[in-house]
Amino acid sequence: xxxxxxxxxxxxxxxxxxxxxxxxxxxxxxxxxxxxxxxxxxxxxxxxxxxxxxxxxxxxxxxxxxxxxxxxxxxxxxxxxxxxxxxxxxxxxxxxxxxxxxxxxxxxxxxxxxxxxxxxxxxxxxxxxxxxxxxxxxxxxxxxxxxxxxxxxxxxxxxxxxxxxxxxxxxxxxxxxxxxxxxxxxxxxxxxxxxxxxxxxxxxxxxxxxxxxxxxxxxxxxxxxxxxxxxxxxxxxxxxxxxxxxxxxxxxxxxxxxxxxxxxxxxxxxxxxxxxxxxxxxxxxxxxxxxxxxxxxxxxxxxxxxxxxxxxxxxxxxxxxxxxxxxxxxxxxxxxxxxxxxxxxxxxxxxxxxxxxxxxxxxxxxxxxxxxxxxxxxxxxxxxxxxxxxxxxxxxxxxxxxxxxxxxxxxxxxxxxxxxxxxxxxxxxxxxxxxxxxxxxxxxxxxxxxxxxxxxxxxxxxxxxxxxxxxxxxxxxxxxxxxxxxxxxxxxx
RNA sequence: CGGAGUUUAGCGCAGUUGGUAGCGCGCUACGUUCGGGACGUAGAGGUCGGGCGUUCGAGUCGCCUAACUCCGACCA
Numbered sequence: 108x109x110x111x112x113x114x115x116x117x118x119x120x121x122x123x124x125x126x127x128x129x130x131x132x133x134x135x136x137x138x139x140x141x142x143x144x145x146x147x148x149x150x151x152x153x154x155x156x157x158x159x160x161x162x163x164x165x166x167x168x169x170x171x172x173x174x175x176x177x178x179x180x181x182x183x184x185x186x187x188x189x190x191x192x193x194x195x196x197x198x199x200x201x202x203x204x205x206x207x208x209x210x211x212x213x214x215x216x217x218x219x220x221x222x223x224x225x226x227x228x229x230x231x232x233x234x235x236x237x238x239x240x241x242x243x244x245x246x247x248x249x250x251x252x253x254x255x256x257x258x259x260x261x262x263x264x265x266x267x268x269x270x271x272x273x274x275x276x277x278x279x280x281x282x283x284x285x286x287x288x289x290x291x292x293x294x295x296x297x298x299x300x301x302x303x304x305x306x307x308x309x310x311x312x313x314x315x316x317x318x319x320x321x322x323x324x325x326x327x328x329x330x331x332x333x334x335x336x337x338x339x340x341x342x343x344x345x346x347x348x349x350x351x352x353x354x355x356x357x358x359x360x361x362x363x364x365x366x367x368x369x370x371x372x373x374x375x376x377x378x379x380x381x382x383x384x385x386x387x388x389x390x391x392x393x394x395x396x397x398x399x400x401x402x403x404x405x406x407x408x409x410x411x412x413x414x415x416x417x418x419x420x421x422x423x424x425x426x427x428x429x430x431x432x433x434x435x436x437x438x439x440x441x442x443x444x445x446x447x448x449x450x451x452x453x454x455x456x457x458x459x460x461x462x463x464x465x466x467x468x469x470x471x472x473x474x475x476x477x478x479x480x481x482x483x484x485x486x487x488x489x490x491x492x493x494x495x496x497x498x499x500x501x502x503x504x505x506x507x508x509x510x511x512x513x514x515x516x517x518x519x520x521x522x523x524x525x526x527x528x529x530x531x532x533x534x535x536x537x538x539x540x541x542x543x544x545x546x547x548x549x550x551x552x553x554x555x556x557x558x559x560x561x562x563x564x565x566x567x568x569x570x571x572x573x574x575x576x577x578x579x580x581x582x583x584x585x586x587x588x589x590x591x592x593x594x595x596x597x598x599x600x
Numbered sequence: 601c602g603g604a605g606u607u608u609a610g611c612g613c614a615g616u617u618g619g620u621a622g623c624g625c626g627c628u629a630c631g632u633u634c635g636g637g638a639c640g641u642a643g644a645g646g647u648c649g650g651g652c653g654u655u656c657g658a659g660u661c662g663c664c665u666a667a668c669u670c671c672g673a674c675c676a
Binding site for chain 2: 123127138140142198233264267280347348350383417418419420423451453455457458459474475476484600
């Protein structure tokens with residue numbers, strides 16, 4: 108068994124610190140010179156690229172196309188939709204000038220006061236406004252609908268307190284923005300994309316999620332209905348992993364986007380928007396990793412297999428490398444990504460620890476002894492179990508193993524979630540149970556006041572009203588008023 | 601935006617009553633090693649976060665300032 112890393116804080120000791128340590132030590136990201144902004148390092152970005160590629164394929168399969176809208180949004184656009192501006196105004200970066208000049212005393216540069224913008228520009232916190240001001244020109248008739256656009260972009264939300272991947276001032280995401288002729292179609296779109304996100308989370312990230320509807324308190328500013336997927340982290344806190352909004356006609360009305368329907372009548376367009384961000388990487392880390400480092404699902408690992416040679420001299424090293432070249436070819440031929448680390452400046456033991464820290468799903472170790480016996484040592488990252496197998500057919504063995512790891516870490520996460528999800532029927536019990544973390548399934552009277560009170564008193568919020576599952580009515584745990592179904596309460600990120 | 605803490609070599613840290621800066625890791629070279637974070641020898645690497653002050657003399661004392669981390673409030 109691997110010994111635990113000295114430098115990595117253990118999860119039990121301090122979960123938040125464990126997460127911070129892991130992000131840095133696994134080389135995923137680091138803090139930058141700009142407060143609240145992060146540098147996503149190559150290994151971390153490789154995970155994002157894998158996510159991007161998969162999601163992009165899924166968007167294309169569901170009929171969407173990519174486009175790009177500007178980073179800057181005229182200030183006046185943001186005030187067009189009252190709820191929307193309310194939601195974002197406090198955290199917007201504003202561009203006021205367009206030019207610098209050399210400081211008169213020769214020390215660096217200053218903002219040129221002559222170069223003040225007539226209308227200030229907002230660095231997008233999200234793109235609904237710029238997009239709907241554009242869609243106005245794209246839409247005249249029902250024949251122009253639907254519009255199913257997505258964009259991959261960065262956005263800026265000036266957060267007071269930030270954490271790598273989980274909450275940063277600038278982050279990467281995709282935002283889908285669709286326009287529809289009917290309410291039903293837009294609602295169906297919002298639901299469809301929620302399903303896409305849930306599929307992605309469960310099948311690729313191996314993170315089980317609850318699909319649900321946000322309460323009014325948690326709803327996106329400007330949306331009629333916000334759908335979400337909620338994931339449970341190992342410390343018992345919930346993390347919103349993706350959202351899909353049914354925007355109704357709010358933005359169409361704000362930007363006067365109307366179309367002529369088949370009866371030659373003018374109607375406002377129906378809208379959706381949906382997004383996931385680099386925050387998913389935070390979810391990935393917190394869902395699976397352990398005290399030895401990252402545990403990555405094979406489907407998103409930058410490389411799925413690492414091969415470490417064990418040799419005493421150049422002669423052995425060459426002999427091993429020759430054999431490894433064959434194995435690499437066999438693995439690649441069936442679509443398995445592999446890294447061969449034959450660097451001479453680290454010993455095998457060091458490499459073992461390093462690749463465990465980085466969460467590589469499978470490690471193959473091969474030494475002179477293996478060459479003689481026709482064997483190879485295989486270790487799986489999720490359980491840290493080692494075994495020695497014959498080299499013959501190793502690629503198929505690894506293929507099965509990768510699938511098994513993908514399934515196993517999903518199951519592990521699901522079992523954990525099941526074990527900390529429980530029904531609670533009294534507020535007294537709730538106050539005790541919420542301290543233990545996990546999802547509490549409770550009846551709620553449906554009012555913002557009750558939710559707000561629970562939040563103030565326990566720091567827990569309604570993560571969502573689940574779409575699937577038990578729909579048995581009951582009584583609110585706080586007020587005793589009727590409740591249509593249990594909702595998910597948790598503390599959250 | 602409030603409370604606390606930190607800032608000294610690439611990283612992690614020590615530095616006593618104020619006397620001119622050190623340890624571990626890493627890095628470079630050579631050698632021995634290599635099946636779970638190897639070892640030896642020889643090196644390189646510092647405007648002590650920044651500014652002002654006290655002093656013959658400041659990493660150390662005082663004031664100001666900045667950044668970062670954690671805890672709150674706010675939020676994807």
